[in-house]
Amino acid sequence: MNRALGLGVSLAVRHALQRPMRTLVTLLGIAAGVAGLRAVQLGTQGALDSVKAAFEQAAGTTAVSVIPPGEAHVPLPAGTLEAIERVPGVEAALPSVQLSTVRVEELAEWQAPLYPGQISGLWVQGVDLTREPGRGRVVPVEGQPLTPGVWLGESYARERGLHPGSTLRLVAPGGEVTFEVRGLLAREGLGARNGGSVLIAPIEPVRRAFGLAPEAISEVALVVPDHRIDEVVGRLRETLGEGASVVRPGERGKDVALRMNNMRAGTDLTSSLALFLSAFLIYGLYASAAAERRRETGMLRCVGATKVQAALPLLWEALICSVPGALLGAMLGAPLAAGVAEIFARVAATEARPPPADPWGAVLVAAAGILVAVLSALIPAIQGARQPPFDAVRARAGAAESPSKTATLAWMALAVTALAGLWLFPPRSSGPILTYSLGLLFIAGCTGALPALIGPVASGMSRIAARWFGGGWALGAAGPRWRPVRSGLAAGAVLCAVAMVGGMSSVALGVRGQMEEWADRALGWDLFVRKPSGLDEALVRQLQALEGVRRASPVTVRAAQVQAEDGRTLGLSVVGISARAYAEEGAYTVVGASEPDESRNLVRSIEQTDRALVTSVLAEQLGVRAGQRLTLKTPTGPRTLTVSAEIVDYTQNGFAVIVSQVLLEEAFGVEGADLMALRLEEPQYLAAVERALSAMPGVRSERQASLKQRVLDMVDQALSAMDGLLLLAGVVGLLAVGSAVALSAFERRGDIAALRSLGMARRQVGAMLVAEAVVTSAVGSLGGMVVGMLLAWIFSEATHRMGFPVAFVPPWRALLLASVAALLAALPAAFLPARRAMRISPAEALREG
Structure with missing residues (x-):
């Protein structure tokens, strides 16, 4: 047993050294996936720990x-x-x-x-x-x-x-x-x-x-x-x-975690994507390796090795290559986490501190990366070991391997099953984990089917290249047919990256558009007046009486807790407003209201201090709807509020109950307001009102356009956390294309030498490999545009379940840019193998062959 184990390890080491490109790509692919996962895990925990540490540090010796x-x-x-x-x-x-x-x-x-x-x-x-x-x-x-x-x-x-x-x-x-x-x-x-x-x-x-x-x-x-x-x-x-x-100090700031939940769902999604892509990248590499070693595996079986012993060298190679990659990814995740923590800290309104050292967390994430690598190589290893020994010995290692029809049908069935699951369990009403899992299964099915499709596509592109660009480009365009499994899965990695860019971009566009529409409506007042120390009652009355002001509403925000009828509690913000002014302004969109008058009456109803409006985010979090009751905990005791309506509103990140300003005065002892929202009689009054405000000590006013832009900048900052993670996914796709072309160039040294001896110029050799990379990337990009559009719809629908409903926005521009970027990235991916292939000496390569 020990001798068999030693043989498996020695064979794995020899193959890893003989194929340095495959070793390097495995290492970098796992590193990228682990780094993304580690960055989000460590960064989000760092932001949460920053909030907790701030309270604990301020406590000193108090308990x-x-x-x-x-x-x-x-x-x-x-x-x-x-x-x-x-x-x-x-x-x-x-x-x-x-x-x-x-x-x-x-x-x-x-x-x-x-x-x-x-x-x-x-x-x-x-x-x-x-x-x-x-x-x-x-x-x-x-x-x-x-x-x-x-x-x-x-x-x-x-x-x-x-x-x-x-x-x-x-x-x-x-x-x-x-x-x-x-x-x-x-x-x-x-x-x-x-x-x-x-x-x-x-x-x-x-x-x-x-x-x-x-x-x-x-x-x-x-x-x-x-x-x-x-x-x-x-x-x-x-x-x-x-x-x-x-x-206790450690119990404070729990509302911060709630505010970050929606954002964290998106970052968790994109961080796991890179590792998901890494799995397909490694599967493609080792499926090709298994085909390459058919004769060797068959000889091991002929001399008495069991199927398990014959499969072990491939698994050992994946393990040996993935360990340094996982460790590298775990180390790279720490500096990347600092950026994630900074973005989350802004949302949490706290100081960003360096994420804490977490060796055990690094070990777990690295172990996850290693496990993904070994499991990805497991199927090719089993398939290679199960082949009849004598058939495998007779097989020619360098021959093209046609994709298994059974495997292709299984992948297609997986994609169809995922679509059926999405139809039976619509994203709008299902849990995000189920929706996300079905989405990944659909991507996996589409990726697994690509090896069967890339051959015919490459043949068609080869004929077009021969007509327009010449023989070198035509041979390169037909190159994916030689190793369709490897090339197809490389194209699949590009498909995944482009599709995820489309899906996440659609959500980002929807969020920004939704926030822009909300800002135009809810923040549509002409002026917002504040004072760093707050507006006292006398100042509030003075602002309401200013010449040129048609209507004004005080706005006051207080942190509080609410309890639903089922006993669930939630920390949030209570926002006090002038119900009449907001109703006349039409500042809120009421869910389910068909007429403007109905919306105005529902908003005006909170003039009664036992009534409240809840945001759609809060309604989803607590499961409350119009007519149900909430218990609001206040300094003067609990207040029972009946929900008049659900509104689409993102004040305080959507974690808010909207009540009358009178309730805040009675229950919270509020005197004055945090800000005043002013609507002017006519636009020409703006300059005069601003001059009057500037003469009031300590008072600052802000126009609607300025406040709206600050809100949208905040949204852009929050969404930027996903950009770097999508970039990691793109890196894995680039590695997949580069490795496919590099391995193709290495394995075809004899063919290239023969072509060179027959008169093929160096530049034609380079063009051949560049064309292969471009065709592989193009197939993945086209598939990614189709899949990306479906993912965009799935992700947009899933936002309804989180209480932040985003309209579906077709991400045409993002998909086009991602596809063009993938095609352009294929050029540098092919540069190094093309450069090496152009230097091949025909006589030397033919001797090697």
Whole structure:
């Protein structure tokens, strides 16, 4: 047994060294697939860990925090701090108030946040400095430790030339406030929030400067002995009731994962594609290798080797070649993950940190790549070992191998079965995993059928090439017939890459078009007015009364939690609006409403504070529809809301409940608004209104076109994560074409030498191999355009199941560009083998043959 095993390994090593091109392509194909998978796995986990780390770092030595329900940015109920301090087991309670603002000098460049939870400017935290020493939350690097005064994040201060003793002017509800900088903070604890752009000051001056109530508290962090945490948490929840939430640092930020789910589904799809393509690439390589070694395999069987022993050399070769490729891919995935984490962090409105080291995750992903390589070589190895030994010995290794009719019919049956599955389980109503699996099976079936089709296509193209370009091009165009399995699967890799580009591009076009249409409607107001410190009630009334303003709506967003009738809970945003103004504006598309008046009445219905609108994303996530009830957790206790209608809206990434502004005032204690949306009487009033707004201290206005463009830029950034992953898929397709041509050139050295001895010029040899690459790529591109159009429809339909319905947009331009790119990429793929073939010495090659 050991001798047979050793023979299999030695044969595998010898073949790997004899066919360096096949070895290299196997290695690079697995590396590309593993790198894509690893980048998404590590990058998404890095973004999620960044959110978790931000809360844990800010906690310092505290173990529990008491916050408003759903992490709403509102004060805790009066008396909360005193109630907490009476709970046995609480060693220390650290209160704070939190808000955001901006320096007066930077107001002109300030842009309002777009992401849920995003802080645009300076994060202000008022704390009780007498309680903070030894808690690890405030870490000075310059200045006298924890003396009363304003402390700035070191990086924020250095970038602006601020230092202890500098004067700091900030925008506040009453105009502006001035502080003296007493010291600088390390990027640790509370100083790590908002990327280090933080201000920490005594709680009382912050309350006075920003118009907060004398006893206002945003959060209380608690120091609790480790062995009593569960006991203390239980007592706190019993004592505080519904008016506050008791959470541990690691439990915060869960809403971020929900916001990333839809985006993550797309990146998971594209990351697994490269590995899927790698499987077909390796299958093609080793199917050709099995045919090449028919005589050798037959001789092994004749001298007593079992079928398993005869199949082992091919499997050992795949294993030997894939191990370094998988390790290389796992290493390359880490730097690629940094880009993925950056994009996800933007969606999460958090600072992107380097993805954490995860050796075990790297091992698992590398193992997946190795397993894919071995399984891809398994079928060719079994097929080669099962051939009758004497027939295999008599076979000529270099002969063309016709695709098996049985295998071709099986692949075609797989494609038909996948289509039948998509018809029986429509993507619009089925789970994304089922839809994705059926889509991959359809691609696999189409790819597996290509070896039977590429021969006739190559023959037709050969006749056309002979008529228009000459004999060298004609021989090259007919080249795929010589190894139809290898060439067909190489074309299949191109098919997969082009098809996936078409499918994902259609979704991207649909998303962008949908967002553009939504922005024109929901963001169609003439002006959006904000202030870094928020709009107080007096300013809201002043804006509503401005000359030239036809209608105005305050808009306020608060984080919260809702509970469906079946008990499921979800962290989201509650958006308060003027129902009458939004109804008159026609800013919302109501699902199922057939007439504009019906839509307006449904939107106006939320003037009743027990009514709400839900977005289509939320409706899908929680399974709620019109007429059902939701329980909204608020600082004043739970509120039961009846859903009036479902709307197509992407405010707060679609995780939102739309209610009356009055409800937020009553239940969340809101005074004023986050922004005002203004509709003017006539366009000519725009300049005059903007002049009036510019005269108001701290107020910034933004036109609809500017806000819309910022939203679309955000969408483009989110979709860009898939571009690099599609590029990896393209690399695998390019490797497939290049390897097919290179192996063809190597195996046909004798034929090329014979042609050279008969008078074929060097340039004709080069043209022959280039033509073979172009024909292989062209077959895959044409098939990819057809399959890509179907995938585009499948993926677009599947978005309905995720609550983000995207209209089907035929990706003609993307498919055409991808096909042209595949054809152009075939030229450099053929360059190296063509260059080597052109240098073949006829006499030397004929001696080798």
